[in-house]
Amino acid sequence: MDLFNPQIDENTNLLPQDGTVNYFGKLFSREKANFYRDTLLNTIEWKNDEAIIFGKLILTKRKVAWYGDKEFEYTYSNTTKKALPWTAELLELKKIIEEKTGETFNSCLLNLYHSGEEGMAWHSDAEKDLKKNGAIGSVSFGAERKFSFKHKQTKETVSVILEHGSLLVMKDETQTHWLHRLPPTKTTSKPRVNLTFRTIVG
Ligand SMILES: O=C(O)CCC(=O)C(=O)O
Numbered sequence: 001m002d003l004f005n006p007q008i009d010e011n012t013n014l015l016p017q018d019g020t021v022n023y024f025g026k027l028f029s030r031e032k033a034n035f036y037r038d039t040l041l042n043t044i045e046w047k048n049d050e051a052i053i054f055g056k057l058i059l060t061k062r063k064v065a066w067y068g069d070k071e072f073e074y075t076y077s078n079t080t081k082k083a084l085p086w087t088a089e090l091l092e093l094k095k096i097i098e099e100k101t102g103e104t105f106n107s108c109l110l111n112l113y114h115s116g117e118e119g120m121a122w123h124s125d126a127e128k129d130l131k132k133n134g135a136i137g138s139v140s141f142g143a144e145r146k147f148s149f150k151h152k153q154t155k156e157t158v159s160v161i162l163e164h165g166s167l168l169v170m171k172d173e174t175q176t177h178w179l180h181r182l183p184p185t186k187t188t189s190k191p192r193v194n195l196t197f198r199t200i201v202g
């Protein structure tokens with residue numbers, strides 16, 4: 001497995017083929033990143049995520065929230081969610097990420113992992129509500145965690161450490177050819193907040 005070298009260059013594609021992933025590193029000072037982490041922890045309407053698996057309603061330990069330009073409906077894991085209107089900090093972050101990436105976004109899915117015990121299993125973000133091959137801007141605050149990609153055919157893996165206040169962008173054919181996950185870890189008991197800015201169509 002390749003663990004991405006921390007010589008950060010936002011123009012380097014972390015994937016060897018079939019998609020583009022750029023790691024921009026930390027966008028914010030420690031103080032500013034702490035401010036966003038604490039404000040998001042306190043002001044976002046966090047709820048345990050619902051999934052229907054083999055016909056059974058499951059509540060995840062991880063919490064989620066969904067915000068957007070309008071009351072988009074978004075379906076994944078067999079459940080439909082409705083977007084809430086942007087908070088001041090989310091709009092501020094959206095603008096910063098749009099300027100940094102040259103992309104535009106109309107919604108954001110937020111995840112709160114209370115400790116290293118919580119993670120997210122292998123998946124790709126290619127639901128029908130999402131713009132095909134649209135960019136996804138992933139901003140992280142709080143505990144540093146490893147994030148991994150696995151090619152659907154070759155099974156090749158690539159990993160990167162997502163730092164406090166950092167930005168990662170996934171685009172082009174990444175969701176078609178690669179899975180990604182946030183592995184659980186025993187190395188931290190601190191919370192992490194992740195924001196994925198996306199484009200919903202329809
Ligand atoms: O927490 C992360 O870094 C990734 C979250 C993710 O993959 C998702 O929300 O689809």
Ligand SMILES: [Fe+2]
Pocket residue numbers: 123124125180
């Ligand atoms: Fe994802």
